[in-house]
Amino acid sequence: MKSHRLILPALLALAIGAGSARAAGELNLFGWSEYIPQSVLDGFTKETGIKVNFETYASNEELLSKLVAGGGSYDLVQPSDYAAEVMIRQNLLSPLDPRLLPNLKNIAPEFRHRPHDPAGRYTVPYMSGTVGIVVNTEKVKTPVHSYSDVFTPAFKDRIVVLNDTREIVTWALYTLKLPINTINAESLAQARPVVANWVKLVKVFDSDSPKTALLNGDVDVGVVWSGEAAILWKENKKFQYFIPTEGAHQFIDVLAIPANAKNKEAAHKLIDYILRPEVSVLISEAFPYTNPNQAARKLLTPEQLANPASYPPGSPKLETFRDIGKAAADVDRLVTDLKSAR
Amino acid sequence: MSATLTPASRRRWPSGIQLLDSTLSGWTALVMLFLYLPILVLVAYSFNRSRLNIVWSGFTADWYRRVWENGPLLRAAQNSLVVAGVSTLLSVLLGTVGAWLLHRYRFRGARGLQTLVAVPMVMPEILMGISLLILFATVGMGLGFSAVIIGHVTFSFPFVLVAVQARLKGLDPAMEEAAQDLGATPLQAFWLVIVPCLRPAIVAGALMAFTLSWDELIVTFFTTNAASATLPIRVFGMAKVGLNPMLNALSAIFILATIAFVFFSDYVKKLGR
Amino acid sequence: MSPAAKAGAALPGLIDRRTPRWRAWLLLLPMVTWLVLFVVAPTAILLVYSFCERDEVGRVLFTFTLDNYRRVFDPVYLWIFARSIYYAGLTTVICIVAGYPVAYCIGRAREEWRQRLLLLVMVPFWTSFLIRTYAWITILKQEGLLNGFLRLFSPGTAGLDLLYTPTAVVIGLVYAYLPFMILPIYGSVEKLDGALIEAAYDLGAGPLRVFSSVIIPLTLPGVAAGTLLVFVPAVGMFAITDLMGGARVPLIGNVIQNQFMQARDWPFGAALGAVFMGLFAATYWVMLRLGAQEEDSVA
Numbered sequence: 001m002k003s004h005r006l007i008l009p010a011l012l013a014l015a016i017g018a019g020s021a022r023a024a025g026e027l028n029l030f031g032w033s034e035y036i037p038q039s040v041l042d043g044f045t046k047e048t049g050i051k052v053n054f055e056t057y058a059s060n061e062e063l064l065s066k067l068v069a070g071g072g073s074y075d076l077v078q079p080s081d082y083a084a085e086v087m088i089r090q091n092l093l094s095p096l097d098p099r100l101l102p103n104l105k106n107i108a109p110e111f112r113h114r115p116h117d118p119a120g121r122y123t124v125p126y127m128s129g130t131v132g133i134v135v136n137t138e139k140v141k142t143p144v145h146s147y148s149d150v151f152t153p154a155f156k157d158r159i160v161v162l163n164d165t166r167e168i169v170t171w172a173l174y175t176l177k178l179p180i181n182t183i184n185a186e187s188l189a190q191a192r193p194v195v196a197n198w199v200k201l202v203k204v205f206d207s208d209s210p211k212t213a214l215l216n217g218d219v220d221v222g223v224v225w226s227g228e229a230a231i232l233w234k235e236n237k238k239f240q241y242f243i244p245t246e247g248a249h250q251f252i253d254v255l256a257i258p259a260n261a262k263n264k265e266a267a268h269k270l271i272d273y274i275l276r277p278e279v280s281v282l283i284s285e286a287f288p289y290t291n292p293n294q295a296a297r298k299l300l301t302p303e304q305l306a307n308p309a310s311y312p313p314g315s316p317k318l319e320t321f322r323d324i325g326k327a328a329a330d331v332d333r334l335v336t337d338l339k340s341a342r
Numbered sequence: 343m344s345a346t347l348t349p350a351s352r353r354r355w356p357s358g359i360q361l362l363d364s365t366l367s368g369w370t371a372l373v374m375l376f377l378y379l380p381i382l383v384l385v386a387y388s389f390n391r392s393r394l395n396i397v398w399s400g401f402t403a404d405w406y407r408r409v410w411e412n413g414p415l416l417r418a419a420q421n422s423l424v425v426a427g428v429s430t431l432l433s434v435l436l437g438t439v440g441a442w443l444l445h446r447y448r449f450r451g452a453r454g455l456q457t458l459v460a461v462p463m464v465m466p467e468i469l470m471g472i473s474l475l476i477l478f479a480t481v482g483m484g485l486g487f488s489a490v491i492i493g494h495v496t497f498s499f500p501f502v503l504v505a506v507q508a509r510l511k512g513l514d515p516a517m518e519e520a521a522q523d524l525g526a527t528p529l530q531a532f533w534l535v536i537v538p539c540l541r542p543a544i545v546a547g548a549l550m551a552f553t554l555s556w557d558e559l560i561v562t563f564f565t566t567n568a569a570s571a572t573l574p575i576r577v578f579g580m581a582k583v584g585l586n587p588m589l590n591a592l593s594a595i596f597i598l599a600t601i602a603f604v605f606f607s608d609y610v611k612k613l614g615r
Numbered sequence: 616m617s618p619a620a621k622a623g624a625a626l627p628g629l630i631d632r633r634t635p636r637w638r639a640w641l642l643l644l645p646m647v648t649w650l651v652l653f654v655v656a657p658t659a660i661l662l663v664y665s666f667c668e669r670d671e672v673g674r675v676l677f678t679f680t681l682d683n684y685r686r687v688f689d690p691v692y693l694w695i696f697a698r699s700i701y702y703a704g705l706t707t708v709i710c711i712v713a714g715y716p717v718a719y720c721i722g723r724a725r726e727e728w729r730q731r732l733l734l735l736v737m738v739p740f741w742t743s744f745l746i747r748t749y750a751w752i753t754i755l756k757q758e759g760l761l762n763g764f765l766r767l768f769s770p771g772t773a774g775l776d777l778l779y780t781p782t783a784v785v786i787g788l789v790y791a792y793l794p795f796m797i798l799p800i801y802g803s804v805e806k807l808d809g810a811l812i813e814a815a816y817d818l819g820a821g822p823l824r825v826f827s828s829v830i831i832p833l834t835l836p837g838v839a840a841g842t843l844l845v846f847v848p849a850v851g852m853f854a855i856t857d858l859m860g861g862a863r864v865p866l867i868g869n870v871i872q873n874q875f876m877q878a879r880d881w882p883f884g885a886a887l888g889a890v891f892m893g894l895f896a897a898t899y900w901v902m903l904r905l906g907a908q909e910e911d912s913v914a
Contacts, residue, residue: 033579053568061876070479473657543802
């Protein structure tokens with residue numbers, strides 16, 4: 001019985017101790033867990049003396065809902081392009097001061113001034129990637145280069161796709177040669193029969209780790225994030241990545257400063273630190289995404305540059321997502337309806 | 343109170359009961375196997391050389407060393423312990439007293455109150471998380487440990503309450519009366535007579551509350567700040583860059599530590615006797 | 616005053632449930648305050664949202680509309696709702712059948728073993744949900760441990776195709792909720808009076824008869840509590856359908872989750888949640904009422 005009496009005060013002391021660290025020169029970072037390697041943050045703290053409090057989320061949607069509901073106070077966030085656009089439109093982001101970001105010149109021009117932030121005032125590209133086709137070439141001998149190659153009865157129950165309603169509808173719109181960023185009742189009506197056929201063929205919908213089903217051999221073909229495909233390729237070269245010929249979704253994960261940030265100066269410092277080529281290359285080493293930092297790309301090994309999922313050959317048709325507003329609800333209803341009907 | 347079957351009384355029974363008993367024990371062993379099967383796999387994969395949690399590619403104990411070096415992960419585990427510990431204590435307090443009062447007294451609105459208690463169990467986590475966040479933001483309360491613990495107590499105390507209530511049903515009311523006749527105040531009667539009798543249900547309720555709190559993701563996400571982030575927040579956030587066997591190693595350490603603690607604390611008690 | 620309380624007054628000692636005095640209300644105050652602050656207030660916020668609209672960028676506009684509720688009763692969502700109830704019901708039944716004997720054995724074990732066994736039931740769940748689920752995937756996948764095991768006995772068979780099917784979802788649900796059935800039943804079993812069971816045997820009842828007419832009725836409150844603790848959370852669950860079912864068949868939990876995440880239509884999500892919670896509360900209240908009437912008739 002005595003030990004029980006000791007637990008409560010001990011736990012309370014722990015709780016208070018853990019909550020009381022609030023020194024000067026702190027930065028509250030809200031990002032994907034481990035997406036900014038701990039070594040980078042440690043290096044930054046060592047150089048500037050600024051302590052980084054790293055709070056993590058698992059998806060853009062989590063980030064958005066927490067900010068919209070009024071939670072948290074952050075100095076730096078790490079959304080993808082379309083989420084950054086929503087935040088700009090809701091006045092949740094603060095404009096950047098280019099004078100504090102001399103290393104911004106390292107970013108390749110094709111990653112600046114994209115539709116989510118046309119003037120480049122609010123966001124700095126961090127890493128980029130695409131959504132494309134990954135094929136287990138040991139099992140599949142026919143060429144699979146387009147969405148219509150993937151979604152054929154031959155691959156019934158051998159397909160994994162992202163569990164994301166917008167993505168699935170986008171691929172259907174690409175095969176119909178319709179614009180992917182203006183979604184209305186008419187284009188959805190055209191996409192409906194296409195999506196209806198597709199969902200019947202899919203074995204797994206998984207946004208978090210689509211590589212699992214591929215590695216396990218439960219499926220042979222996938223439409224997945226390029227980062228997942230790059231990890232698969234590193235594991236086994238039989239997993240080949242292709243950008244669909246009809247066109248593909250490109251995402252750019254960015255760094256941005258919320259409007260209510262308390263330590264904007266430190267946030268600028270961290271952004272500029274990450275933009276240094278020798279720091280940026282550390283991130284590329286940890287995560288095989290496309291690095292928009294052209295100065296850092298010069299430091300990559302030939303093997304890293306040869307990973308087709310990180311640096312796809314040729315000049316494929318790539319588009320970023322725009323926020324589609326109220327149509328998001330219609331897209332969600334369409335896919336939910338078709339999934340339940342199977 | 344809780345009369346138990348002594349071995350002597352058991353022996354007097356016909357052999358049919360022995361047959362039934364051994365069937366039930368066999369079944370229990372099977373269910374335990376079901377519960378521990380994935381745990382065995384999980385522990386085995388903590389020694390997997392591959393960075394990915396998926397295919398086996400050789401033995402290494404390196405992940406255990408890497409857990410030890412991963413400050414943020416250990417910090418998150420510590421936070422989880424604090425949050426689960428405090429919210430379990432509060433849930434047990436709130437749940438046990440609540441169950442007793444709802445059982446002991448009949449009053450207007452008792453059924454409404456009982457229904458209200460069950461609502462957090464049915465409330466989808468995303469709704470509870472977002473609405474609590476809006477509430478805290480509206481009243482200007484900061485996020486962090488207290489907000490997380492409030493959320494956790496809200497969804498876990500009904501589990502304690504329901505478990506304790508089930509035990510109270512059919513409890514001999516004469517017991518409390520006898521205590522009061524002997525001069526105990528109702529409070530004394532509750533503490534000295536009722537609580538010891540409820541102990542098995544309280545233990546069961548506490549175990550459920552701890553488990554729910556330990557592994558909760560969504561309510562925690564909406565109520566936490568950087569300092570109070572728990573293990574599930576870290577783990578789910580890692581999905582983008584890929585889960586690795588470090589998490590298996592951490593889970594394995596925790597399970598082994600718990601089992602060791604249970605048997606060791608017993609051993610210490612025996613030494614004390 | 617309720618009829619039961621009157622009956623209690625008429626038969627003192629039989630049902631001792633008095634009207635609370637100030638002391639009891641004082642004791643109830645913390646729980647009532649907690650419920651009002653952290654259950655009633657958030658629910659009220661949700662109710663307000665459920666009558667609002669979303670604007671073009673996903674913010675909530677404070678207007679008054681019934682559109683969200685009209686959408687909830689769209690057959691698409693009603694079917695999903697029915698399917699969720701079916702899965703949760705199936706899970707509950709399997710949990711009772713699988714869990715009751717376990718609870719019984721633990722409750723009848725030697726006293727120093729009981730709490731240890733109880734802890735052993737719970738400890739697997741002190742691992743991370745994601746890691747545990749990936750372990751299940753390792754077991755159930757086509758080239759997984761289960762099929763490897765089956766092939767040991769009948770080489771050459773194709774094996775079972777379990778992962779990413781409704782069966783896998785049910786396995787996942789039963790696994791996740793089984794302890795929440797075992798623990799409350801244990802609470803009831805543990806207090807069984809050995810003398811009562813012995814008396815039944817002395818009167819010549821066989822073991823099955825003792826089990827069905829003495830033991831099970833006495834532990835019914837535990838089973839009822841377990842049913843509540845398993846069924847209710849299982850209806851709204853979403854993560855297991857995603858990971859083990861391949862997210863092929865949406866359940867109500869997934870739909871609500873999606874409204875707040877992917878569709879960013881909070882008012883509709885709130886309306887779905889309000890109807891879901893409202894239906895549950897109404898059912899539960901009616902069951903409590905019926906239960907109380909039954910108790911009265913016994914008294």
